[in-house]
Amino acid sequence: MNRPWMAVAVAVSLSVMSLVPARGQANRPASPNPLRYDLLLQQGRVIDPKSNLDRIADVGIKDGKIVEVAQHLRPVDALKTIHAEGYLVMPGIIDLHGHLYASAKDAPSYAQDISLYPDPFTLRNGVTTIVDAGSSGWKNFDDFKVRVIDKSKTRVLAMINIVGEGMRGSDYENDLNDMDGGATGAFAKKHPGLIVGIKCAHFTGPEWKPYDEAVVAGNLAGIPVMVDYGARRVERPISQLFATHLRPGDIYTHMYSGLRGEQDPATGLASAPMLLARKRGIFMDVGHGNGSFYWTVANPLVRSGYIPDSISTDLHIESVNQQMKDILNVAAKFLAMGETIPQVVAQLTWNPAREIRQTQLGNLSPGAIADIAILSVEEGRFGFMDVANTRMDGHEKLQCQLTIVNGKIVWDLNGISVDPWDAKTRSIDPHLTRDWTIYYQPAFPPDRARFTTYPPIPETSK
Numbered sequence: 227m228n229r230p231w232m233a234v235a236v237a238v239s240l241s242v243m244s245l246v247p248a249r250g251q252a253n254r255p256a257s258p259n260p261l262r263y264d265l266l267l268q269q270g271r272v273i274d275p276k277s278n279l280d281r282i283a284d285v286g287i288k289d290g291k292i293v294e295v296a297q298h299l300r301p302v303d304a305l306k307t308i309h310a311e312g313y314l315v316m317p318g319i320i321d322l323h324g325h326l327y328a329s330a331k332d333a334p335s336y337a338q339d340i341s342l343y344p345d346p347f348t349l350r351n352g353v354t355t356i357v358d359a360g361s362s363g364w365k366n367f368d369d370f371k372v373r374v375i376d377k378s379k380t381r382v383l384a385m386i387n388i389v390g391e392g393m394r395g396s397d398y399e400n401d402l403n404d405m406d407g408g409a410t411g412a413f414a415k416k417h418p419g420l421i422v423g424i425k426c427a428h429f430t431g432p433e434w435k436p437y438d439e440a441v442v443a444g445n446l447a448g449i450p451v452m453v454d455y456g457a458r459r460v461e462r463p464i465s466q467l468f469a470t471h472l473r474p475g476d477i478y479t480h481m482y483s484g485l486r487g488e489q490d491p492a493t494g495l496a497s498a499p500m501l502l503a504r505k506r507g508i509f510m511d512v513g514h515g516n517g518s519f520y521w522t523v524a525n526p527l528v529r530s531g532y533i534p535d536s537i538s539t540d541l542h543i544e545s546v547n548q549q550m551k552d553i554l555n556v557a558a559k560f561l562a563m564g565e566t567i568p569q570v571v572a573q574l575t576w577n578p579a580r581e582i583r584q585t586q587l588g589n590l591s592p593g594a595i596a597d598i599a600i601l602s603v604e605e606g607r608f609g610f611m612d613v614a615n616t617r618m619d620g621h622e623k624l625q626c627q628l629t630i631v632n633g634k635i636v637w638d639l640n641g642i643s644v645d646p647w648d649a650k651t652r653s654i655d656p657h658l659t660r661d662w663t664i665y666y667q668p669a670f671p672p673d674r675a676r677f678t679t680y681p682p683i684p685e686t687s688k
């Protein structure tokens with residue numbers, strides 16, 4: 227962005243803009259916005275699980291925060307009004323399980339090549355916050371932060387791995403000597419609100435050490451532990467993990483894998499340890515990925531009421547092109563199994579916000595961070611795959627129409643926030659658009675109206 231020709235181009239276009247005020251706005255000061263709202267989202271079905279709200283309403287946003295949600299707010303009080311009739315308006319989605327430590331350095335591992343940069347996979351799906359689930363540890367988190375976190379438009383938070391080197395491959399991830407709860411917890415404490423958990427994953431040995439050290443780190447930093455329970459070992463059954471090793475508020479991911487005793491073999495329903503975990507207040511997370519979502523496990527558990535606390539993707543370079551696809555596809559699987567839209571919205575927003583104790587996110591209360599997803603519910607015939615490559619059919623799919631991060635539009639599928647191309651004037655002073663969108667908004671050139679209508683094509687040339 228520091229190229230001189232760009233600076234010249236911007237300077238020229240700014241001077242053109244100042245000559246061409248939008249109609250009726252000639253005297254409006256360029257900034258700050260004197261109105262009550264930057265953005266007004268009008269007449270969508272607003273679902274805010276935190277306040278138990280599910281009704282047609284307007285949402286007013288200013289300076290990156292929610293101002294209010296009410297039956298009717300006045301468009302004259304807003305710089306920009308977006309008509310959201312027929313759409314769901316909900317808090318931005320929080321995906322608790324991604325692998326984002328991209329920019330490969332060495333091995334094909336989650337700490338490198340298997341990760342992906344978040345923005346092209348998150349914003350278009352209404353995901354405004356994504357948590358990296360342990361791709362880095364305390365020894366390489368700073369590198370991850372510089373390479374990915376600081377450069378992303380998506381809010382990227384992290385659970386750091388109990389392994390100091392993070393997910394650099396099985397040799398590292400099984401190295402008991404690199405699992406130091408004290409060092410990990412002390413490091414996590416230096417990044418409050420950014421490091422929001424400790425991850426423990428992929429361990430194949432019989433020892434309890436990784437889990438217990440993760441809890442030591444979690445206690446030091448005051449954050450939860452998320453467990454991917456690795457290889458199934460008789461020496462460490464999930465009954466003991468849930469009964470004595472994890473704390474209430476810790477998180478068990480890959481809940482529908484069925485690989486470690488999550489399903490009772492006799493009934494097909496949730497096993498006794500899974501019922502105990504829920505009773506103790508251990509959170510259950512989907513973590514779909516490439517190997518952790520089977521219809522034969524998820525369907526009986528969900529239909530008997532064992533639903534997730536949070537729906538998450540386990541986003542990585544493989545899962546995005548296989549059965550997982552994206553978080554809205556995963557969410558639609560739960561609709562296909564009989565969950566309601568408000569249940570799914572809670573599992574995508576307020577529940578995960580509480581799991582990582584970031585309650586300024588995932589809700590629409592006045593003062594909350596203005597992260598918002600506007601979704602449409604598409605009706606039709608759809609198929610949803612599991613990791614065994616079988617399909618369940620469904621008739622509802624979710625599509626992200628518009629995404630807002632920190633009060634600014636970052637994704638607009640059908641251009642519902644912009645003027646028609648042949649409008650005679652801009653509906654807004656382009657100086658003020660930076661208050662509500664990341665998109666650059668050039669002024670209409672004075673003579674552009676000449677080019678918006680054409681004579682019909684003569685018959686002879688058809």
Ligand SMILES: [Zn+2]
Nearest residue numbers: 323325359540
């Ligand atoms: Zn994972």
